[in-house]
Amino acid sequence: MQKTLKRYFPIFVLPTLCAFAFAFIIPFVMGVYLSFCKFKTITNAKFIGFDNYIKIFADKDFINAFLFTLKFSAVSIITVNLFAFVLALALTRKIKGTNLFRTVFFIPNLIGGIILGYIWQQMINAVLLKYETTLVANATYGFWGLVILMNWQMIGYMMIIYIAGLQNVPTDLIEAAEIDGATSLQTLFKVKIPMVMPSITICLFMTISNSFKLFDQNLALTAGAPSKKTAMLALDIYSTFYGRTGFEGVGQAKAVLFFIIVAAIALTQLLITRSKEVEQ
Amino acid sequence: MKAKKISDAIIFVILCVLVVLFITPVYFVVMNSFKGKLYISDNPFALPTAETFSRLTNYINGIQKTNFFGAFGWSLFITVFSVAAILLFTSMTAYYIIRVKGRVTSILYYMFVFSMIVPFQMVMFSMSKLANLTHLNNPVGIVFLYLGFGAGQSLFMFSGFIKSIPLEIEEAAMIDGCNPLQTFFGVVMPILKPTAITVSILNAMWIWNDYLLPYLVIGLSTPYKTIPVAVQYLVGSYGAKDMGAMMAILVMSIVPIIIFYLACQKYIIEGVVAGAVKG
Numbered sequence: 001m002q003k004t005l006k007r008y009f010p011i012f013v014l015p016t017l018c019a020f021a022f023a024f025i026i027p028f029v030m031g032v033y034l035s036f037c038k039f040k041t042i043t044n045a046k047f048i049g050f051d052n053y054i055k056i057f058a059d060k061d062f063i064n065a066f067l068f069t070l071k072f073s074a075v076s077i078i079t080v081n082l083f084a085f086v087l088a089l090a091l092t093r094k095i096k097g098t099n100l101f102r103t104v105f106f107i108p109n110l111i112g113g114i115i116l117g118y119i120w121q122q123m124i125n126a127v128l129l130k131y132e133t134t135l136v137a138n139a140t141y142g143f144w145g146l147v148i149l150m151n152w153q154m155i156g157y158m159m160i161i162y163i164a165g166l167q168n169v170p171t172d173l174i175e176a177a178e179i180d181g182a183t184s185l186q187t188l189f190k191v192k193i194p195m196v197m198p199s200i201t202i203c204l205f206m207t208i209s210n211s212f213k214l215f216d217q218n219l220a221l222t223a224g225a226p227s228k229k230t231a232m233l234a235l236d237i238y239s240t241f242y243g244r245t246g247f248e249g250v251g252q253a254k255a256v257l258f259f260i261i262v263a264a265i266a267l268t269q270l271l272i273t274r275s276k277e278v279e280q
Numbered sequence: 281m282k283a284k285k286i287s288d289a290i291i292f293v294i295l296c297v298l299v300v301l302f303i304t305p306v307y308f309v310v311m312n313s314f315k316g317k318l319y320i321s322d323n324p325f326a327l328p329t330a331e332t333f334s335r336l337t338n339y340i341n342g343i344q345k346t347n348f349f350g351a352f353g354w355s356l357f358i359t360v361f362s363v364a365a366i367l368l369f370t371s372m373t374a375y376y377i378i379r380v381k382g383r384v385t386s387i388l389y390y391m392f393v394f395s396m397i398v399p400f401q402m403v404m405f406s407m408s409k410l411a412n413l414t415h416l417n418n419p420v421g422i423v424f425l426y427l428g429f430g431a432g433q434s435l436f437m438f439s440g441f442i443k444s445i446p447l448e449i450e451e452a453a454m455i456d457g458c459n460p461l462q463t464f465f466g467v468v469m470p471i472l473k474p475t476a477i478t479v480s481i482l483n484a485m486w487i488w489n490d491y492l493l494p495y496l497v498i499g500l501s502t503p504y505k506t507i508p509v510a511v512q513y514l515v516g517s518y519g520a521k522d523m524g525a526m527m528a529i530l531v532m533s534i535v536p537i538i539i540f541y542l543a544c545q546k547y548i549i550e551g552v553v554a555g556a557v558k559g
Contacts, residue, residue, distance in 0.1 A: 004459070005379055006380050008460045012464075016372070018428075019369070020391075022414070023427070023431075024395045024428055027403035027410060042409045090294075090295060093288060100299075103542075104303065107541060112490075112507075114489075120305060123324075160552055203556075213399050215401075234401055252406075263397045266396075
């Protein structure tokens with residue numbers, strides 16, 4: 001069977017492989033090479049070694065974007081997961097209207113980042129107008145605006161995953177704990193949370209990687225204003241590429257660093273989930 | 281039991297408050313989309329009154345300025361054809377990679393998996409320049425690029441499922457005289473249906489909302505703008521901002537998503553859970 005199938009390579013594999021080459025393999029290899037070059041377009045690149053990488057570390061905007069991203073991710077990871085988990089607990093108690101609640105909480109997740117960003121920009125500005133200021137007047141407003149937006153968008157998604165996890169906890173385990181006289185807090189911390197650890201790991205990493213890669217929402221909500229103070233890593237890379245002539249190489253070098261950070265997060269997740277699977 | 285009833289009642293009230301908070305932003309844009317653009321800032325959360333009500337002016341302005349129905353059409357075209365291409369081609373490739381064991385297929389597999397962890401920023405510049413050079417900067421070219429950039433995750437999910445399909449069924453089909461194409465479409469494809477639904481939902485959500493790829497590849501000056509690109513164009517580059525038109529366009533961008541969600545809620549929720557656990 002393998003032999004007959006093997007002859008069908010052009011039909012089964014070639015279309016995907018062609019598209020994959022154009023959209024990923026060639027751009028990726030070129031991207032790594034271009035990060036060591038000075039260039040305006042991809043056809044006139046000149047090799048210059050590590051210059052672009054050295055320039056990054058003198059770039060205040062990049063360091064600021066990195067710190068901003070770290071701070072944003074830390075706050076969002078905690079808030080999103082806490083709220084999502086509490087909501088999931090509330091929605092697995094078989095209260096009236098559970099389906100309606102779940103539907104409403106999940107909707108924001110389906111709306112695109114650009115549109116979400118502008119909805120919140122308009123609403124936050126409408127509120128701040130009463131205090132005669134705007135979202136872009138102060139970087140703190142932008143920071144919390146992004147955190148609120150992220151929560152609004154991600155809570156429903158994470159909640160759905162936690163609900164699925166909680167529903168898989170065997171009821172006899174919980175009943176046994178109750179018969180043994182465990183309080184509901186004890187059941188929560190000693191039975192439910194250990195049993196949904198896999199869901200918690202998944203959700204933590206999904207929020208980390210979504211926070212780190214956030215772009216559309218950032219562009220729409222503040223576009224980095226005031227003076228690039230609320231620009232996150234992805235937006236900083238974008239504006240280095242397209243906002244500063246002569247800095248395309250530096251932009252590409254930043255993109256390579258960004259890739260390494262994101263890949264490190266993803267690999268850690270893989271290692272942790274793998275080792276958990278073995279234990280069970 | 282009584283204690284549970286009381287705490288359930290308290291939780292119910294809190295949930296209702298949260299629902300109101302969650303709906304507020306949507307309520308806000310809907311209300312203001314019906315107000316004259318000069319009145320929007322006065323009392324942003326109030327219902328339109330006889331004085332501030334602007335009928336459909338904002339909608340007409342917004343639709344004209346962004347060519348909204350054109351953008352809707354291109355978003356639909358790109359999403360539908362990209363998802364169809366991803367479903368068809370990545371499931372075939374995944375099947376080949378799993379069933380033909382060898383060095384080539386395992387290298388291919390690891391390359392596809394590797395692409396999953398690479399952020400778009402890493403390839404965006406060279407990909408969009410390459411697309412310009414090779415004349416892929418049109419809606420059909422974008423479908424091709426989405427197939428390539430989305431292949432990794434979809435292929436990963438398909439191959440995970442194909443591994444669990446017993447070989448005997450396919451062997452029986454082969455003995456009955458089916459060629460690999462007939463076996464795949466007649467026997468394997470129907471079994472893949474649950475994964476196919478998950479893959480379609482996840483890709484449709486991504487492609488419909490994606491801004492950067494169509495923006496960088498097609499740009500602002502063409503008639504092929506998708507909805508996110510058209511929204512950014514209306515808000516970002518217009519000198520005098522027309523807040524009313526903006527609110528109207530934001531509402532019109534949300535409505536199709538909400539209709540789609542209410543129609544296929546079951547599949548979307550299942551797809552999202554399955555995607556999170558496997559991806």
